[in-house]
Every structure is written in structure tokens, then in C-alpha cells.
Amino acid sequence: MTRAAAALLIMAGMAGAPATTEPQPIRSDRGHRVSSVRITILSTMLADKGMGEWGFAALIEADGRRLLFDTGDRSETVLQNARELGIDLSTVTDVVLSHHHADHTGGLLTLRRELAKVNPAALSRIHVAPGIFLSRRKAGSDAESNPVIALKDAMVAGGGVFIEHGAPVELLPGVWLTGPIPRRYPERNWGPPMSLVTARGLVPDSIPEDMALVLNTDKGLVIVAGCGHAGTINTVEYAREVVAPGPVYALIGGLHLFAATEETLAWTAAKLRAAGLVALLGAHCTGIEAVFRIRDLAGLTRRTAVVAAVGSSFDLDRGIDPLALAQ
Ligand SMILES: [Zn+2]
Numbered sequence: 313m314t315r316a317a318a319a320l321l322i323m324a325g326m327a328g329a330p331a332t333t334e335p336q337p338i339r340s341d342r343g344h345r346v347s348s349v350r351i352t353i354l355s356t357m358l359a360d361k362g363m364g365e366w367g368f369a370a371l372i373e374a375d376g377r378r379l380l381f382d383t384g385d386r387s388e389t390v391l392q393n394a395r396e397l398g399i400d401l402s403t404v405t406d407v408v409l410s411h412h413h414a415d416h417t418g419g420l421l422t423l424r425r426e427l428a429k430v431n432p433a434a435l436s437r438i439h440v441a442p443g444i445f446l447s448r449r450k451a452g453s454d455a456e457s458n459p460v461i462a463l464k465d466a467m468v469a470g471g472g473v474f475i476e477h478g479a480p481v482e483l484l485p486g487v488w489l490t491g492p493i494p495r496r497y498p499e500r501n502w503g504p505p506m507s508l509v510t511a512r513g514l515v516p517d518s519i520p521e522d523m524a525l526v527l528n529t530d531k532g533l534v535i536v537a538g539c540g541h542a543g544t545i546n547t548v549e550y551a552r553e554v555v556a557p558g559p560v561y562a563l564i565g566g567l568h569l570f571a572a573t574e575e576t577l578a579w580t581a582a583k584l585r586a587a588g589l590v591a592l593l594g595a596h597c598t599g600i601e602a603v604f605r606i607r608d609l610a611g612l613t614r615r616t617a618v619v620a621a622v623g624s625s626f627d628l629d630r631g632i633d634p635l636a637l638a639q
């Protein structure tokens with residue numbers, strides 16, 4: 313899909329969305345830099361405040377505009393964690409689903425239903441990439457295993473609009489979605505075996521829709537990944553290719569390195585070091601040991617490479633706030 317076509321889809325999505333209390337103009341401005349960034353973790357395994365789970369969600373704040381990136385696993389986790397953290401999500405109109413897995417999409421319906429009582433436009437625009445609605449099967453089962461198929465029906469019935477991005481798109485000034493990420497290196501950050509249903513039968517599911525959020529700042533790129541299925545370095549290099557070629561200042565979210573070999577961690581860390589990485593807030597499937605190994609191998613410190621907990625955050629000016637757990 314061309315950028316123009318993607319833009320048309322966005323326009324269509326905006327036209328179909330209910331009135332919003334927080335207008336979020338979407339325009340293409342390739343060179344725009346975000347000057348204020350705050351990213352707060354709302355779902356991950358460890359919890360300083362609220363509760364932990366196997367899942368991921370983060371609130372993105374960029375120059376006063378807000379987006380939700382993924383929605384956690386259990387229906388209530390992000391809703392309750394946001395309340396405990398004193399974060400009002402009802403004014404957030406746009407949500408990104410990085411991919412179809414339940415640990416990133418499981419909270420959306422409950423969030424939408426609860427927040428729409430306060431603001432009918434809350435989480436009414438759902439940004440996804442092509443492939444997210446494909447039929448899937450777990451080994452040995454004939455049942456549909458893609459939760460987003462039923463989720464879409466329920467969300468659309470409630471007034472939600474799904475917007476598919478087949479190519480990189482500037483969602484807000486300086487805030488980009490990559491769309492599907494080319495798998496340049498064979499990082500293969502996916503599994504256990506799940507299959508895609510195709511005309512040729514079942515084929516391994518590489519999660520083709522997996523995408524990341526990229527903020528273009530004066531310090532470099534700030535990249536947020538949900539589960540990193542496209543590969544950490546595939547994601548980083550594609551972000552530099554389509555958004556800005558400068559350094560990668562911060563990497564935040566799930567990188568699916570929890571089971572990576574020492575060789576893979578060393579290769580990944582060397583690439584991140586070469587990309588100029590300054591801050592790593594490793595959440596969810598990044599893995600605890602992987603964060604520590606990358607800290608050492610990429611020349612980071614306990615202040616700049618942190619295992620994320622619910623409530624921990626990254627601020628472009630102040631860096632990572634790990635809260636009490638990871639100090
Ligand atoms: Zn996943």
C-alpha cells in the first residue's frame with residue numbers, strides 16, 4: 313500500500329469516528345521532531361504499582377498528545393493499573409495493536425467499554441497492520457486461535473474503527489508507525505508453533521503484522537516494540553530507514569529475547585551499541601537476563617538499562633524512572 317493509500321484509510325477512519333474531546337490531527341510531516349516524550353508502562357511482568365502479568369501496554373505522550381500502545385493480556389489489568397497510577401485514559405482516542413497476540417490485545421474491549429462511558433471517542437480508533445486478522449491455528453486444534461477476529465467484531469459493533477497501515481505512517485507529528493517490518497536478518501523472534509491458515513494449508517506464523525512505534529526526537533529515535541517478533545535489529549534498522557537515519561536513543565518494550573542464546577544477545581547488543589543506544593527499558597518478553605547482558609555488552613549502566621515494571625517510565629529529558637524495584 314502506498315503512503316497516500318494509507319493516508320486515505322486514515323481519513324476514512326477519522327470520518328467514521330465519533331467526535332473526540334482531544335482532537336488528534338494526523339498529517340504527514342517527515343521532518344517533524346517531537347520535543348517532549350513520556351512513555352509509561354501499564355502492563356508487563358513485574359509490578360511496582362498495580363499488578364503484573366505476561367503482557368504489554370504503554371501510554372505514549374508526545375508533545376502533549378497521547379496514544380495507547382497495546383492493551384495488556386487480562387481484561388482488567390491496564391484499566392486498573394492506570395487507575396492506580398492516577399492516569400486518565402478516557403481522553404485517549406487512538407490505540408495501536410502491535411500484533412494479534414492475546415497478551416497485547418486482551419484488555420482492549422474492557423478498556424473501550426469502560427472508558428466510552430466517560431468519552432464516547434475513547435480508544436475508538438485502532439491502528440493495526442495487514443495480517444492481524446488472518447486466521448490462525450494452534451497445533452492439534454481446529455479452533456480459531458486469533459483473538460483479534462472476534463475482538464474486531466465486538467469493537468466495530470461498539471463504534472470502533474480499525475485502520476490498517478501497510479506502510480510507514482506518521483500518526484502524529486513526529487510519531488510514526490512502521491507498518492509491517494521487513495525481516496532482513498533471520499532473528500526469528502517468534503514461537504511457539506502457531507500456524508497461519510492459507511490457501512496452501514497451514515504455514516508457520518511469523519506474525520507478519522508485527523510493527524513498532526517510532527518517535528523522531530532531537531536526541532535520536534525512541535522506539536517502542538510490543539513483542540519484537542519482527543526482530544530487534546530488523547525493527548531498529550527499518551525505523552532508521554523510514555523515519556530518520558540518526559542514532560537510536562531509546563528502546564522500550566518487549567524484544568522477545570528471553571530465550572535468546574548468548575551469541576544472539578552479543579550480536580544484538582553490538583548492533584544496538586553501533587546504533588548509539590543510550591536507554592533501554594526492557595519490558596515483557598525482553599527477559600530479565602537479556603536486559604542485563606545487553607547492559608553489559610552495549611556499554612549501558614543500571615541507570616540506563618532497566619527491567620521495566622508497571623508504572624516505570626521513560627522521559628526524553630529525565631531518562632528512565634525505574635521506580636523502587638529496579639534502582
Ligand atoms: Zn506476541
Ligand SMILES: [Zn+2]
Pocket residue numbers: 367368413415416538539566596597
Ligand atoms: Zn507478547
